[in-house]
Amino acid sequence: MSLLIVGTVAFDELITPFGESGKILGGSATYGSLSASNFMDEIRIVSVVGEDFPQEHLDLFAQKGINTQGVEQVKGGKTFFWKGKYHNDMNTRDTLDTQLNVLADFDPVIPEAFRDTEYLMLGNLTPAVQLKVLEQMNQRPKLVALDTMNFWMDVALDELKVVLKQVDVLTINDEEARQLSGEYSLVKAAQKIFTMGPEYLIIKKGEHGALLFHGSEVFFAPALPLEEVFDPTGAGDTFAGGFMGHLAHSQDISFENMKRAVIYGSAMASFCVERFGTDQIKNVDRKQVHERVMDFIDLTRLDMQLSK
Amino acid sequence: MSLLIVGTVAFDELITPFGESGKILGGSATYGSLSASNFMDEIRIVSVVGEDFPQEHLDLFAQKGINTQGVEQVKGGKTFFWKGKYHNDMNTRDTLDTQLNVLADFDPVIPEAFRDTEYLMLGNLTPAVQLKVLEQMNQRPKLVALDTMNFWMDVALDELKVVLKQVDVLTINDEEARQLSGEYSLVKAAQKIFTMGPEYLIIKKGEHGALLFHGSEVFFAPALPLEEVFDPTGAGDTFAGGFMGHLAHSQDISFENMKRAVIYGSAMASFCVERFGTDQIKNVDRKQVHERVMDFIDLTRLDMQLSK
Numbered sequence: 001m002s003l004l005i006v007g008t009v010a011f012d013e014l015i016t017p018f019g020e021s022g023k024i025l026g027g028s029a030t031y032g033s034l035s036a037s038n039f040m041d042e043i044r045i046v047s048v049v050g051e052d053f054p055q056e057h058l059d060l061f062a063q064k065g066i067n068t069q070g071v072e073q074v075k076g077g078k079t080f081f082w083k084g085k086y087h088n089d090m091n092t093r094d095t096l097d098t099q100l101n102v103l104a105d106f107d108p109v110i111p112e113a114f115r116d117t118e119y120l121m122l123g124n125l126t127p128a129v130q131l132k133v134l135e136q137m138n139q140r141p142k143l144v145a146l147d148t149m150n151f152w153m154d155v156a157l158d159e160l161k162v163v164l165k166q167v168d169v170l171t172i173n174d175e176e177a178r179q180l181s182g183e184y185s186l187v188k189a190a191q192k193i194f195t196m197g198p199e200y201l202i203i204k205k206g207e208h209g210a211l212l213f214h215g216s217e218v219f220f221a222p223a224l225p226l227e228e229v230f231d232p233t234g235a236g237d238t239f240a241g242g243f244m245g246h247l248a249h250s251q252d253i254s255f256e257n258m259k260r261a262v263i264y265g266s267a268m269a270s271f272c273v274e275r276f277g278t279d280q281i282k283n284v285d286r287k288q289v290h291e292r293v294m295d296f297i298d299l300t301r302l303d304m305q306l307s308k
Numbered sequence: 309m310s311l312l313i314v315g316t317v318a319f320d321e322l323i324t325p326f327g328e329s330g331k332i333l334g335g336s337a338t339y340g341s342l343s344a345s346n347f348m349d350e351i352r353i354v355s356v357v358g359e360d361f362p363q364e365h366l367d368l369f370a371q372k373g374i375n376t377q378g379v380e381q382v383k384g385g386k387t388f389f390w391k392g393k394y395h396n397d398m399n400t401r402d403t404l405d406t407q408l409n410v411l412a413d414f415d416p417v418i419p420e421a422f423r424d425t426e427y428l429m430l431g432n433l434t435p436a437v438q439l440k441v442l443e444q445m446n447q448r449p450k451l452v453a454l455d456t457m458n459f460w461m462d463v464a465l466d467e468l469k470v471v472l473k474q475v476d477v478l479t480i481n482d483e484e485a486r487q488l489s490g491e492y493s494l495v496k497a498a499q500k501i502f503t504m505g506p507e508y509l510i511i512k513k514g515e516h517g518a519l520l521f522h523g524s525e526v527f528f529a530p531a532l533p534l535e536e537v538f539d540p541t542g543a544g545d546t547f548a549g550g551f552m553g554h555l556a557h558s559q560d561i562s563f564e565n566m567k568r569a570v571i572y573g574s575a576m577a578s579f580c581v582e583r584f585g586t587d588q589i590k591n592v593d594r595k596q597v598h599e600r601v602m603d604f605i606d607l608t609r610l611d612m613q614l615s616k
Binding site: 017088209211221225226293300303304 | 492607611
């Protein structure tokens, strides 16, 4: 089993109704790999950082079994930085500052040792960069998952469609599914998206849970109602990391196991939002993950005695 | 077993992206009682209509076992009318016309034969009217459920709080739960609302499902992803009717049975939105309800083999 995550390793600065984070570790590959590390002993990441990226973060990755051989550190460069402020409802946010820095010229080089990886997670990046990753693999991975966003549908739809042809699992939110398909009904949206390449569609709905579509089948994973929703940053990437981590660990890509993977991803995301940044997901252990998964199961557990 | 629903019987005119309904039968007591009629042989309603209310609608109620003895028909009066237009996303709508007509002076009189009803559903009305209903009951019903909305929290919060003290089950949406409690977290909102009277809180989230809170327990019912969402009008009242209909029929108000009731309510609501107005819920039969409930069960069915 092997898992490769390609995405950003970044600095975030977050302002929420509950406080300010200061400049902290962020990025899709960061959240995804820390989340997946609860399921596997080695995760490979490919990303780019600047000379300002501190050793302590690299040490954290190493400690979690995250292989950073594919993380290019650009001499004299600065790490991608994003600053955002969440509104009181925590569902909407304003971007206060975006400094692409070294990400602007990110030309991913997949180390030779990573090119046979069986499970590949392509984090939200320009479709052109996602395509370059696929082109460097020695053979098509067993499973390719891709995350994207409305921005790429607006500015790079043609390229996105080329990448989608090579993807097994697409993870987007409900509005993005509607935009990509032109269909309001998520059932119809899924069917349309299946004609574009992916065989599985995961619709992430944040505090409203997640839907997994495959063929004519559908599975719904609720979101756990939480006492504290502290910071939603990275929840989607954390979900994807748990999802792919479970699949890669179990070596089983049946629909039934994908359903379990969606629950594992949801459980990891529920930890993520309870603290700032990676504070919670980097400290959680497998026992806590197990208990949280049981909370998810209990949430929809029902002994149905059908009335006549 | 007996169920009384107090609410509006009205005319609606709906404009959706899929067409216009013309002037059709609507109102919370209408949707609620038609929905409940799938679970019980007699439902009592209390409402008010004008002289313009046609016999064919009264015949429909009679045919479904809905006792309209408590529906006052005001000579020379006109029936409550609402006209609305749904936006493309079907989640938001504009009110184009509201004519309260006979509803403006609605002073509910509960027929003597209804005053011992065990299950009482108070549809969304002014809190003062809801209170008048409770005062006329011979004894406290076995279960009182109440629906309300943000408007009454804005203009009649003190009266609403008086009614809430006598209510067992409150059904509102997530934003209303946040407004009523002053808490963003729905878990905390539920705990606060429990101190106001209700022992059960149902948070209706439309296409995102429903949450049932009781003490420290929580149950999540998904919404079924549908191919066609044609008209969301009345979905909440249809949910409440199915919920109360199942409880009153089964004579069991345990938390476990309330979970089942939430699924029955959700199933009925899923039928409601597939057609204009009451077109679908007045024609559905128990076999179809049974099959739809199985679809809900399948949606979250999961054989969890926990990984270590």
